[in-house]
Amino acid sequence: MSNAIYFEQIKQLVDLQKVDDAIFAIRQDIERFPRALEDMERRYEETETQRDRILDKLAHLQDQQKRLAVEIDDDTTRIKKSKNKLMQVGNTREYYAMMREMDSMEKINRSREEEKIILAEELQLQNTALTEIDALHAALKEELDIKRSGMDKWKQQVENSLKNLNKKRAKVSKGIPQPVFMRYEFIRVRMEYPVIVPVKDGICSGCNIAVPPQSFIELQRGQQILSCPNCQRLIYWCEHFELSTEPA
Numbered sequence: 400m401s402n403a404i405y406f407e408q409i410k411q412l413v414d415l416q417k418v419d420d421a422i423f424a425i426r427q428d429i430e431r432f433p434r435a436l437e438d439m440e441r442r443y444e445e446t447e448t449q450r451d452r453i454l455d456k457l458a459h460l461q462d463q464q465k466r467l468a469v470e471i472d473d474d475t476t477r478i479k480k481s482k483n484k485l486m487q488v489g490n491t492r493e494y495y496a497m498m499r500e501m502d503s504m505e506k507i508n509r510s511r512e513e514e515k516i517i518l519a520e521e522l523q524l525q526n527t528a529l530t531e532i533d534a535l536h537a538a539l540k541e542e543l544d545i546k547r548s549g550m551d552k553w554k555q556q557v558e559n560s561l562k563n564l565n566k567k568r569a570k571v572s573k574g575i576p577q578p579v580f581m582r583y584e585f586i587r588v589r590m591e592y593p594v595i596v597p598v599k600d601g602i603c604s605g606c607n608i609a610v611p612p613q614s615f616i617e618l619q620r621g622q623q624i625l626s627c628p629n630c631q632r633l634i635y636w637c638e639h640f641e642l643s644t645e646p647a
């Protein structure tokens with residue numbers, strides 16, 4: 400074919416590729432957007448699990464605190480009673496026995512007081528952790544709500560864009576001779592994106608491999624639409640395009 404027809408067809412194919420670039424970008428967004436939402440939902444659920452765990456710990460610590468308070472109370476009452484009894488003891492042996500008993504009761508009480516302090520510290524730590532996780536939980540919830548309501552709007556926008564692009568695609572395709580268009584479509588549905596690529600400095604920009612010299616000479620002649628022998632994509636010489644078909 401003549402150079403003029405060749406250039407015209409390459410230009411049409413590049414225009415079609417531009418529409419397909421936009422469609423490709425939208426399709427990637429369609430894949431990414433719900434995944435981002437899922438990630439956020441997962442993080443939200445994680446904070447919920449963490450929160451439940453902290454609440455469990457807090458409940459357990461509070462139980463222990465109650466139990467300890469009761470025990471300390473009981474012991475204090477018992478020690479008080481023993482002190483009163485001590486006044487009424489008849490002999491020395493009994494007196495020492497009672498003193499020993501009181502001594503060990505006081506020791507137990509002291510260790511309970513220590514336990515009480517440790518429990519109070521642990522409670523404070525868990526309460527701080529709860530405050531932190533509550534804040535994170537609330538922030539995530541808010542973000543999630545915004546994202547969820549944005550999702551519907553975004554879907555609508557994406558559908559509209561795709562509809563417009565498909566219209567544009569039909570218009571652009573109509574001008575391309577059927578066999579050339581079929582060749583493009585054949586590659587598009589079977590190969591990795593994109594379909595048509597420039598050759599720069601003798602290198603196919605689709606696969607980044609040098610085009611064999613014979614093919615490159617033919618490509619420069621500009622009379623026949625060629626495929627890269629390596630990746631099978633349609634190729635054109637970038638300098639041709641810049642010189643002859645840039646005007647649009």
Ligand SMILES: [Zn+2]
Nearest residue numbers: 603606627630
């Ligand atoms: Zn290639």
